[in-house]
Amino acid sequence: MKNISLLIVLFVAAFGFAQTDSLQLKGTQDVIHLREIPRNNLIVDLGITQPIANYGDVARSGLQIGAEFSYYTNKHLGLGISVRHQYNEFGYLDFQNDDRTNVTSHNWTSTSIAIGPTYSYTKGRFQFDVFAKTGVAFLNNPENRVSEIGIGNTQVFSNDPANDSASSAYLEGGLRFNYYFRRSVQLFFSPQYNTTLGKPIAYSFRDNNSTAPIQQNIFKKINASNLIFSVGVKIAIGKEYSNGENRVDE
Template identity: 45%
Template sequence: MNRLLLLLIFPAIVIGQSANENVPVHLREIPRHNLSIDLGIAEPTGDYQDISRSGLSVGLTYDYYLNKNVGLSIGARHTYNETAFATAYDVDNTSLSSLSAGIAGSKTFNRFQVDAYARFGIGYLNTNSQDAVSQNNQQNYSPNNDAIKEFPLVLETGLRFNYYFRRSVQLYFAPQYHGSLGDALAYDNRRDIFFSNDPVFQTGLQPSFDVSNLIFSVGIKFALNAQYTRGELRDDSEPDN
């Protein structure tokens, strides 16, 4: 019975594979080497919202695909947030520049492609240098420079929703998370330098936070050469279809 079932199914498998081979290569494979550039809005998350506001983020990513579903990913990103501080001094924005590496997974649907990725790495943190009062939660903060991690670990994960504008060019929208690990920011809330009648206000705290953002970006992704993951080459002699 099993052998009879196999004999009935085998021709359908062969036909299905042949039909797949007849689909143009740019609709069934993905480029092996890819470079992506994106620009987006960074929205602070978690406790970081207490001391920060929205900012901007710019990223550069290289993806090398082992096959049409799995690849290696290297990314560089710079994100900065407007502060939520009010002060008599000039207060710098907080910025985090990072370099990370990890894996990427992809699924293609003709001209559409969905990528998911996760990367770990290290960043450079540039923080505020003056005492200030957060307008978000009425807390007074003074940087604890000895405890701030100038080079924190970084996590970056997200999705890319791609559309093949050309065989070698994709436009995409990417929601993603980007942030430091291990409470990279450290502050003092010193009782002797600020007093408030606000019952919510607390003094004597030494809070620490991570730089954490949800980033919503748009970008463009280029195939760096004509090779697809199965070794086939892109044919640009005919117009896109």
């Protein structure tokens, strides 16, 4: 709930600023140059991470921050390179009571660098982006261990450092719903998806209870996969549009 509340406050504050700034531009002619879009852009976003698939067994929601430079060859096609840092809180679904021993719990974190194309469509003050990128993710899989031992019941979760990977291939993609409130600045909301490849996270789980006469040692390797819901700002760098014309601010 803290993460959600923070994101809502940031979005409301940014939207309020956008409304104030756009009012100052009323009465001018050609408020937004609609023929083209800025050639060079800096994109910054902050969002909530929500783990999915097998990653949801060991991780909970967290936060992410990203930055991207995008270069447009024309008003529809661009190329972006991004850096993103994200974390997920540790959580394991099989341990939900307070009878725990030997608990070590740290966040799962990763930092990624990726590059890929963007397709954009602009109508009035609104711009719609579709993007996909590939790259590499650098992972921090700290030691996490939870033991729950009771009468007739033993459950142990632990990382497997011997099979963990420090880095992996990485994919991300998503949408951006942008709104121009100045010629050079847009606000946006962006749902995204990202994942590692090759299952770089490894852990073991032992479950021994009264109904299972033989100890079961379960070993899993998984990808870090997240849905992200973020808000952010896209800022034009310089006055050049994608067709070579320069923006006129007077």
